[in-house]
Amino acid sequence: MFTINKKASLLASTVILGSLVATPAVAQDDPTIEPNAAEQGERIVVTGTRIQRQNVDTAAPIAVVDSEEFSLAGAVNVENVINTLPQVVPGITSFSNNPGNGTASLNLRGLGATRTMLLVNDRRWMFYDTNQVVDLNTIPQFLLESVDVVTGGASAVYGSDALAGVVNFRLRDLDGAEFGGQYSITDRGDGDRYQIHGAIGTDFADGRGNVTVFGEYFNREDIFQGDRAFSNFALGGSPLQQLGSSLPPETRLQYRGDGDTTGTSFAPAPGGTSNSLGIFGSPGSLRTYSTPGDLYNYAPVNYLQLPQERYMLGGYGSYEIAEAIEFYGEVAYVNNQVDSELAPTPILINTFLDIDSLVANGFIDAATEAEFRALDASESGADANDGTIDVQIRRRLEEAGGRRNLDERNSFRVLGGLRGGLTDWLNYDAYYMYSRTRNANIQQGNASVSRFTAAVNGTGAEQINIFGAGQLTPDMVDVFRIQAQNGDISDLQVASVALSGTFGDFSLGVAEPVGFAFGGEYREVNSEFLPDEFLASGDVAGFNAGQPTEGGYNVNEIFAEINVPFETESGMRLELNGAARYSDYSLERVGGVWTYAGGVQFAPIEDIRFRAQYQRAVRAPNVGELFQGTAIGFPGANDPCATAAAGSGALRTLCANNGVPTALLDELASGDQGRIDAASELIQPDGQIAALFGGSPLLSEETSDSWTFGVVLQPQAIPGLTITADYFDINIEDAISTPSLQNQLDLCYVQLQSLASEFCSKFVGTRDPINGDFSRDDAPVLTGENVASLSTSGIDLQVSYGLDLGFSVLGNGGSDLNLSFLGTWTETSDFAPDQNNPDNVVECAARFGLNCDEPTPAFKWTARASYVDGPLTFSTRWRHLSAVDDDDDGTVYHVERIAAYDLLDLTLSYDFMETVTFTVGVNNLFDTLPSTPEFNAAGQVINDTNTLLLGDFNNAEQANTYPSTYDVLGRDFFASVLFRF
Template identity: 55%
Template sequence: MTNRLNKAALLTGTIIAGAVVATPAMAQGAPDEPAIEASQDAGVANEEGLIVVTGSRIARRDLESAAPIAVVNEEEFELSGAVNVENVINTLPQVVPGFTSNSNNPGNGTASVNLRGLGETRTMVLVNGRRWMFYDTNQTVDLNTIPQFLLDSVDVVTGGASAVYGSDALSGVVNFRLRDVEGVELGGQYSITERGDARRFEVSGAIGTAFADGRGNATVYAGYYNRDSLFQGDRDFSAFALGGESTDDPLQQFGSSTVPFGRINTPGSIGISATANDANDNGQCDPGEGCAVLGQGLVIDDAVFDNAGVGRARTGDLYNYAPVNYLQLPQERYLLGGYADYEIGNGHRAYAEVSYVNNRVDAALAATPVTGTFNIDLATIQPFVDAATFAAFQELDQREADASAQRVANGLDPLASAELGTVSTFVQRRIVETGLRENLDERNAFRVLGGLTGPIGEYLNYDAYYMYARTRNAQVQNGNISRSAFQAGLDGTGTPINIFGPNTLTPEQVDAITIRAQNGDISALQVASAVVSGTLGDFAITAESDPIAFAVGTEYRKVSSQFIPDTALASGDVIGFNAGEPTQGEYDVKEFFAELAIPVRFGSATLDLTGAARYSDYSLDAVGGVWTYAGGVEFSPIRDVTIRGQYQRAIRAPNVGELFGGSSIGFPAATDPCGQDAAATDATIRALCIATGVPSGSVGDADTIQLNTQIPGLFGGNPNLEEETSDSYTAGIVLQPRFIPGLSVTVDYFDITIENAISTFGGGVNNALRLCYNQVQDINDPLCQAFDGFRDPTTGAITVDNPPLFLQANAASLKTSGVDLGVSYGTAIPFSLFTDTGEQRFQFSFLGTWTDTASFTPVAAFPDEVTECAGKFGTTCSATPFGQPVPEYKWTSRFNFIDGPMTTSIRWRHIGSVQDDDPSTDYTAFNGIEEIDAYDLVDVTFSFAANEMLTLTAGVSNLFDTLPGNPEFDANGIVTNRPNSLLLGDNQEQANTYPSVYDVLGRDYFVSATLKF
């Protein structure tokens, strides 16, 4: 008999997916329901048994998914002790961690999800099947805004889903399902590490009730979360910044007076450049031009002042910035919200949702390093230096005057510092007297939604809603230095400043050069959507089949965002936090979409065919009208076996930041080829370096060409960007053998390719340098033109005084492929301590991923220049969307033993080994790291249901206290012992490791309680 879909049952996908609005949530904690599983029917069922799976808007009976879906149930958040959503999501093998609570530099106090490592902007985040609010011009969702304590489940879908949900879902969809509350729920949790620090505390409450004789339901909630700070100096492995391999030095700890075996540098140093005297502009240091090193043992172009006013030659000294950087960012968050629905008559229901989040997060960096070329008035600085140093300045002053006169005689312009009494010099000074650079982000976000749903006759239903979300961020920065005031303090036009030694700046001088800066972000999203779904009457392919089902609809979206810096930041006068110009922009899109599901039943076999298409008309001229589409098939010859596959074409329109972003300065890790040995021996590279502005005497001299491991650049948006496109394929098999009750196995292959990908021109500073000088080797090529005229004429270095400009471009491609394996199993064990039955339940869940390919091609014109990041880590892959180490093998598994009221749970997380991505450098020759070994963490949790109202939970994460090892140093600060491979040098992201991937807190305890009545 044909199963008729009646008008009460035919709810649209957006309502059925949002269990809290129109349908009851599925029961949680069933004996055979694993906390994490690979599923083919993840969804929420209504009273009629209809299901909507994430990735579709069609409500169907027994509809399964052609795309692989990983489901994280409420139980996983409870057993893992996770208060923030990121802590569970980032453990999934399909996810490469984005920003987390351990991301300080880089980091911005938010938590994002990066599905498959293809970039957080290419992962769509939904809540109850609808878009959530974003927080910045990149239109990224902050997971901190989602109420974890109300989660029913999280569905993670692989592959593009633009045909169903619109732009952004190139790598897949993460859908957070909130649950209805019946009665009152109160909860609290406290976490602290074994070392007694990094405290975290949360309290939450929710009230849910039916009203108007059951015609309506409402839930309101509130939550408070507080997280303490933890500094890198609080852990031995991160207390000292390791580095040196990239400059062919032994892996060395460059510290301050706190180094283990004595002082090897000073917090403040100044370099005095004497090479600005190329009178003939021939890139060479000709006799009489003043390029030689002065006597008296003082190297004028690299002098360090250990003692006030007394210079010495610099010997590779660097400042230990590590101890005062955060290892865990402090956070304080308030959540408020509610949702309700009400039947207004004849099956028509009105529904509403509202949420508000106040989130405050601090970040802290070491004191501001001032770097750049400044004019110095000799009379101003004379009181601050000894006689020998002042004499050196006078000699430099005379050389500049002589070189300037020679230039005039040669028909060239005079030097700017030609006048006696003034010299132009390169300065590096860490302004430790100001204290830390601190920035406080306070984000206020709200989201409101209202809609109607109901029947249209017997076979159809409608759903229409409008949503508005807005986020405002205010950031206050302390510890910045005003470049103009610093310059005025050296050239005699302002308050004189004494930078010649550690702690030489007086409070008055500090006040004269410091500046507080502020900026803000305002982002808004509007969505208006209307869907009609149902069936073609009772029409079905066979008498045994369900009717053919469909959904058609239209959607309007408008996004707007702006970045508002104050005058100091916008003008570039700030040194400390990166300066940037304002950004403001908006666009909208009108869309029409349709889906079709054709179920076929014949005997014990089933065949399901699905298709979807969407036309989107963007107000952006470079995008215009675009099509996305998808098709899938599932075939079950018997109930035990299902074979499935899907193809999807998806798009991502450029976001506001990529389109309209004002130029801002950044300091990415990079290597300048003109400072490498090959530049001095390879005639082609040498000639190109000279042609792009490097003095011939500096070619191949890393100490002159590259002053540190970071090279500055200006980065900005491009209003002519087009959309990105992706093609994703998935194919798999689901095994549910009846002869092994409780066992389910899924194996799925995925292949995602993104073309026309938006990225920084040339793939960023490092990649553009590499391509220009090692591949293109043509001064007229745009890649090389990016650096021509942007080098310091005296040293050839790329400096903050004139950084090159890199705009966004549709020039890259991304590809990832691999296999997901999911296993879940539940059975009875003949042993019990807490029940009279003599047995308990055992649950096992496993989710694992083998990543075969994770590649990034930064410039389409060079298809052979591919960065492969599968099984890799390092500075090259860090500059790609993959960002973090991408192991070939990653899995998470959980073992639950449920003995009446007691649940004992063990979680095992595994991250495979990864190799260094730079084949040109053998880091082991410099006491460095070429491979990070495989990594395993074990967590244990005990949960006890004291009664029907009260549940107590306690657990320990990282049971065996697996951390990067503590380095051992010799008397010169050289690392003599590295306990494990998690302790990195130049290949680190921050804290001598990758703190979002590898645990940095250590053994961590939590206790929680939940009260329901």
């Protein structure tokens, strides 16, 4: 429901041969025409342009993922192949449990899923939420012909959202029937996945029509973090050294929870005889809280792999009504059910306790009563000896069960259109599309904060016993436990008409005629989020509360393209292209905007071709960014007022003026590490701080400028060899960014140190008066602004080579060896929270961590070698990520570097009489997983200098690593069968 602007990682380009082939960015066959269509003079469609004609090359690099790659990789979900491509950084995946929403998104170039346009058969697909992002799980993987990836802004051709580029999924027509299935299981015997799918297609009316219908069932079993040694314990610890502060270094990494224990822990209000944290480890008996022994280990009961169940039905077809009129249509329905599972709700309240009531109910023993009465006597003013004590209470509500979040999405899409040739040189294509996604979300394990508080302090109808683990009876749990329900609905309408054709010849009759396309489009998007009364009111602990969201907008557009080729009789070729689009939005702050592009290709000889392109693209703000109701979130952040540095100087003054009790600031200045730790625990109870996030109707459009320069080599002296190298440079200005809470805290408390400043004003009145921690009820509010900039640059290198070996192991007369290398060097990957402040830039190339989020390796590649001997295919894939370093130069953490990472996969496939194909394979052959640290009896890590793949612990990343980037399943086997009739 909200966005926290860390700089996501940038990965880069790839192209496929056979299954992984580097191709020279030429036209891809339209799956609706026959294989020999080019010879027959029919039109060819290429992603990145609406001009339909033969022999069209593009100035922008195009990566093509062949359908065979999905079968060789054992990928049933589209995300499993797409996220391994060097162009793509993993977004939300099947391993995204917290945060996660049961979908799979595509984040091209690391510039964000909202800045990547997804198409199916060259047209927009259905999105699933207020951020207008497509769920990859709704695309039928088993019918893919290819996946085309276009680098750089493409708004001039396709409209808003294509700042990073376009990914087009092409579905194939069938003339026959296909049925198949696949089963996958890990080496540890868990995480089962199985799929059954079928499709039937046929030509009819003497070939004037074709129809294809399909269906699929997919099921994925869960894996918990407790099922893997590396993720079984939540790990963490203070920084080893925080530069420029007096914080003493910690010597060991520790088991780390999040400050909430199985039994109730509590601390008295500042000013009493003690500010130390206590815990009811045994029923009714208070003792001193110890670290790490009393920390709650939330890791084992969190999902590592989310369970999923999917049903998919659909069809598409075309029929030539008359010579110049062809009707085509598409329909799809997808039901996706995905669970997420979190540890039981952690709850923190500031309240009072009536000592007599606790004694009368038998909740505390005599020793604890005596300690409570001494604390009561030590309180100041009228609070002294009034029979109550003011305390902060924390408890992990294990008796209420885990937090379960079930998303069930029902999505459908219908499309109908007409196309044909008006003349020998002019064609038309007009269609209307409507899609709608409805999600029903059920949350279990939540607690009503008000009911829990009243039940603890005795002001409610029933007082509950939280003074010891396991003391809450089912009847007590029913007093505060609630089940919450949300709903969200998103729809998209598109009406489009385009004319394309050719005219004239400016190259002495040697090259093709000039190509053009022009037309218009209308789009309308609407989305809403409907929380129940508990979530809307904010009276909930467990899952994040949020206000309703509702909004939409429309846009009217006109567009045009032209392609002018020149060619001499000697074979020298020059090709110029341009595109422009004008968009008129109903949004007042956007209005009318222009996008445009221009490119050139030059081939002095047949063996080599140079290409370059410039594109100006825009992205209008989405419904969530514009109209999202206020929602609470808990981003990871470090409160400067909870450090020893806050005990003195200007920081102390600022923290005191902002509501931190002076008694706690005195403890921070004491020089006693135990007292400092106790005070710090009160001011910041855990590594996450409450903040409110919301939309802003004042947002305007984002703009991007992208340049690509490349060369394609296909030497005739080495048949079968293709080398492409492309330099890319993408810059996004006025990027919509919700400033990170950590960034705002640092600006206010470390740099500006004045509550009168703009950055500090959002923290006024946000702290709880008892312990100075940030209050859930008055949390700081952060909204999106057009203030940031994003940039990335690098080089994509693609090499493929196929050759006939001249022998056959199986006696087929010959065999082939196909080799490919797909790699990217990331030169820069920068994020500026304030584009007007060039000195404040987060550099993320070859980094990971709190600011950069997912790792951004400097080098990422995928290489595949396939041996094809008649019906037999043996293939191996090598995936590589280079090492990355922590992005915080001012702090030394336990894990400052994640080492380079390599995976090897093997696949064997065999065709029987071209009607049955068996495929078996293993991914992650050598079972490469994040390493498992060794611990001593005190719960401290012994070998913390050898924690391969373990992430930055202050980043609170999932499962002690980055599970969407690094493999967490281990050795994984799959087997599939496909029948063709």
